Amino acid sequence: MTSILTYLAAFLLYILIGWFFWRNTWGQPSPKADDRVPVTIAWAHYAMLAPLVLHAVTLYQSMFAGTGLIFGLSNAISSIVWLTAFIYWFSGFFNRLQGLQTLVAPVAAAAAIAVLLPLFFPSLRPLEKHRIACI
Secondary structure, three states, X not given: OOOHHHHHHHHHHHHHHHHHHHXXXXXXXXXXXXXXXXXHHHHHHHHXXXXXXXXXXXXXXXXXXXXXXXXXHHHHHHHHHHHHHHHHHHHOOOOOOHHHHHHHHHHHHHHHHHHHHHHXXXXXXXXXXXXXXXX
């Protein structure tokens, strides 16, 4: 079972990165197409990997704990928010998403809350492995 510290570390990292993006991109002029991305923004883009990995670890351990698949409402919400944050993070390597930088803070806040959901609202009915094979 994942320690509560893993949940709290992912929560705090999401909050810190969301705060960093909000503080450094809100109200800043948008760079032109030929300008380079500031080093702090590029650094923060790579720093987003740490809470994403911690969130993935907590999701994996809370969904595949025991003998079957535990996929309740809290795990579903946490998975959706993690996937949203991951797609945004991954697409940032290929496309300039400067117009969407103001959405990082709300997505990070949602992810910070969603990472704690399986901790506070665990699923009560796991789906056993023999039922998974029949589906």
